[in-house]
Amino acid sequence: MPSTMTFPTIRNASLLLGTLLMTACGPSDGPDVEKAVSATEKENPQKSAPPESNPVAPTGFLAATGLAAKDERAEIILLLPDVRVPMQEFQRNGLSMLVSRQAGYQLTTNDAAGSSTQQIDQFRQAIAAKPAAIIISPIDPPAVAALIVEAQTHGIIVIGLDKRMLNEGCTSIVFSDQRRVGRMAADTIIEALKRKATEENRSEVTGRVVELRGVADSYATNEIAEGFSEGLRTQSGVILVHDAPADWSTENATQRTTEAFSLQKNFDAIFAHNDAMAVGAAKAAETAGQRENVFIVGSDGLSGQKRGLELVRLGEIDATVVQPALVDLALQIITKLRSDKTFKPQTSYEIQPVMVMPKNVEQSLRVGTYALPQL
Known part of the structure; x- marks a missing residue:
């Protein structure tokens, strides 16, 4: 040559x-996960957060006077391997944006900084917090298998973001090959x-x-x-x-x-x-x-x-x-499970990656890239 x-x-x-x-x-600069907002809101129209018009007293003041109300929002906990990786940072920020648009939900994110041991500890703490759901991108799937089972026995929805979790007992998994x-x-x-x-x-x-x-x-x-x-x-x-x-x-x-x-x-x-x-x-x-x-x-x-x-x-x-964000579909599964008692998610959902080149980049920026499956 x-x-x-x-x-x-x-x-x-x-x-x-x-x-x-x-x-x-x-x-x-609109991410594909933003397009999932409308899809999630269509699934749960009653959960779209209305704009706040009434002034809210500072939390510190309420606590000092003994009038602080318990936060009744359902918690979703996201466990990520290492947010120094740009894709994981994008997943964290994208899910935060999506959850902020859902009335009645709050998000907590934990970063394991590349440590399987730390992620196991974070999973245990997540179970103790009794959230509505845990979304996990695992470092070592077998290491968290028992914790997945424990979480489910406590009624916690567990969504995995890795195809290696197919046999680990998750409520459902969302992955890209x-x-x-x-x-x-x-x-x-x-x-x-x-x-x-x-x-x-x-x-x-x-x-x-x-x-x-x-x-x-x-x-x-x-x-x-x-x-x-x-x-x-x-x-x-x-x-x-x-x-x-x-x-x-x-x-x-x-x-x-x-x-x-x-x-x-x-x-x-x-x-x-x-x-x-x-x-x-x-x-x-x-x-x-x-x-x-x-x-x-x-x-x-x-x-x-x-x-x-x-x-x-x-x-x-x-x-x-x-690379599909995955967390957008994970959130849709969680909100539908909690709003529709007849809904039974599939064991797994695969989202296909998409190649973008100059010939299709403008369309991708305008309308998005990958398609989410219908629930």
């Missing part, structure tokens, strides 16, 4: 379309390389690819990587030449990509396991004078300034795999 492969048509079209879209429509995320990234890179080969009048599709993982050993990282590897193997001329963890960080991704350029000299595509790392890879490619030669795919596809969808729109990265 020539060492000076470029993507002039793909790359220039991305930049041109991004510029035109920004000029015509301006930025958008991480192998599919990796496979979609590989398919997108291969299609770009096919177009490249056609432009150069070559019958053989070839390419040198770099992968930036999240952390060295985590379930999500390993599943995404395995799906990516499966996808690349479908095209024998496309090979993975460099694979390094970057801890979900833009700065680390810049360093790892710089190292990749030093070791490999040139390559044709980069897949980063999240968009923050894709940005770091793009910075390193720009510094090396290779940005126009490298097709960059990220993952998460969050909306908002300098996040995945906007990065594709601006041409800073070339594509992103949108």
Whole structure:
């Protein structure tokens, strides 16, 4: 394969379309979870919070006078592995926004900071708080299996956010297949390389690819990587030449990509396991004078300034795999279970990730990306 492969048509079209879209429509920062608000409110019209018009006495004053009323709102507790990961931060903030729109509910979030032991302790404390529901994205599903059973014996709804929890006794689970995320990234890179080969009048599709993982050993990282590897193997001329963890960080991704350029000299595509790392890879490619030669795919596809969808729109990265938030459907299941005694949720609900590229980014920003199943 020539060492000076470029993507002039793909790359220039991305930049041109991004510029035109920004000029015509301006930025958008409404997350897909906002679109779930109306769906949740339709399921529970009586629960939409009315605007407050009466002044409320300060809590401290009421407590001092002995007049403080007990908060009767149903509590939902969200247990997350590590909110330093942008996707988990998005889940926390998105669910907070959704719950704030539901009268009669309040949200408590616990961050395990990557520690399974801490998450187990947080789960025990959550059960003791007797909430209406617990939503958990587990670090180690078997480690919390007994606690799931204990929670359910206390009448607590438990929604899991990981397909490994299928046999752990949750009320229901909501998940997105991480192998599919990796496979979609590989398919997108291969299609770009096919177009490249056609432009150069070559019958053989070839390419040198770099992968930036999240952390060295985590379930999500390993599943995404395995799906990516499966996808690349479908095209024998496309090979993975460099694979390094970057801890979900833009700065680390810049360093790892710089190292990749030093070791490999040139390559044709980069897949980063999240968009923050894709940005770091793009910075390193720009510094090396290779940005126009490298097709960059990220993952998460969050909306908002300098996040995945906007990065594709601006041409800073070339594509992103949108990861469903999951917490939006989890909230719908909880509110429907509590308002409709005849409702029996499915054992599991799978939400498909979505690939966003310049050709569909404007529509994605305007109307959303993934679709939630009907309950």
